[in-house]
Amino acid sequence: SYVLTQPPAVSVAPGKPARITCGGNKIGSESVHWYQQRPGQAPVLVVFDDSDRPSGIPERFSGSKFGKTATLTITRVEAGDEADYYCQLWDTTTDHWVFGGGTKLTVL
Amino acid sequence: QLLESGGSLVQPGGSLRLSCAVSGFTFSDFAMSWVRQAPGKGLEWVSIISGSGATAYYADSVKGRFTISRDNSKNTLSLQMTSLRPEDTAVYYCAKHRRSAPVDDYFDPWGQGTLVTVSS
Numbered sequence: 001s002y003v004l005t006q007p008p009a010v011s012v013a014p015g016k017p018a019r020i021t022c023g024g025n026k027i028g029s030e031s032v033h034w035y036q037q038r039p040g041q042a043p044v045l046v047v048f049d050d051s052d053r054p055s056g057i058p059e060r061f062s063g064s065k066f067g068k069t070a071t072l073t074i075t076r077v078e079a080g081d082e083a084d085y086y087c088q089l090w091d092t093t094t095d096h097w098v099f100g101g102g103t104k105l106t107v108l
Numbered sequence: 109q110l111l112e113s114g115g116s117l118v119q120p121g122g123s124l125r126l127s128c129a130v131s132g133f134t135f136s137d138f139a140m141s142w143v144r145q146a147p148g149k150g151l152e153w154v155s156i157i158s159g160s161g162a163t164a165y166y167a168d169s170v171k172g173r174f175t176i177s178r179d180n181s182k183n184t185l186s187l188q189m190t191s192l193r194p195e196d197t198a199v200y201y202c203a204k205h206r207r208s209a210p211v212d213d214y215f216d217p218w219g220q221g222t223l224v225t226v227s228s
Contacts, residue, residue: 001168033214035151042201043151045216054216086151090212095165097141097153097215 002026002091004100011106018074020103022087025068030089032070034063037102038083046085047072074105082107110202115222122192122226128185128202128219136160136180139205141215142187144198144224154200155187159208170196192226199223 005023012018022032032050035043045054047063050070060075074081087100114126128140142154155176157164164176175188185202200222203215 031212031214035215037151042218042220043215044218045214048214048216084150088151088214092212095210096167097156099151099153102150 001096002094002098004087004089004098006085006087006100006103008101009104009106011108012077013108014079015076018077018081018105020072020074020085020087020105022070022072022100023068024089024098024100026089026091027065027068027070030092032063032065033088034061034072035086035088036081036083037086043086077105077107079107081105110204110217110219112200112202112219112222115200115224117225117227118192119228120192120194120226123188123190124192124224126187126189126200126202126222126224130183130185130202130204133204135178135183137208139208139210139213140178140185141203141205142176142185143201143203143215143218144196145201145221146195146198149198152198156205156210157185158210163210165210189224192224194226197224197226 034047036046037043046061050065051063084102086102109131111129141156155166157176173191177186203218205213
């Protein structure tokens with residue numbers, strides 16, 4: 001089955017930028033979406049269609065894509081951003097929805 | 109608003125039916141999915157159903173054992189789970205899509221989840 005690869009963990013100091021990557025062969029041709037999941041809570045959509053932001057999501061969250069890698073960037077990280085982040089896309093070959101393995105963001 | 113129910117402890121080989129009560133939008137206009145998360149693990153998509161209920165897709169791990177359905181007159185999404193295995197133990201979330209057709213799409217919003225434990 002199709003695999004999206006994320007780093008297991010990223011650490012960053014408050015006020016600094018955090019970049020979380022998501023790699024996969026189909027990223028260049030499919031829309032990538034990103035979710036934030038705080039401990040004990042349901043996931044929340046933070047970026048959709050590669051780089052769009054839902055209403056209510058701070059401008060500090062942005063998405064980009066180049067080649068086979070998508071990136072979620074959080075500028076000026078805050079303590080409240082500490083969470084697991086997942087990328088996701090739709091595999092057109094199998095009509096399956098695929099998640100990356102998740103990245104735990106730690107704010108130092 | 110999405111509110112799941114039906115999770116419980118069940119023995120291996122047993123069956124369980126999950127429900128997701130929906131409010132706040134025109135239910136029949138949107139595809140719906142189930143996504144699960146095993147304890148301490150990542151997210152895994154389980155199944156999707158179109159807004160009309162005519163089309164459904166399943167993850168390979170549950171195909172032939174789980175059945176997704178919806179009652180648009182009652183704004184309710186369901187997941188019938190049979191032949192349950194210990195590896196099906198997870199929090200099960202229902203989630204809304206932005207289109208009626210089950211195509212390229214994201215999950216937003218999500219319910220709070222219901223825990224299914226498969227153990228003897």
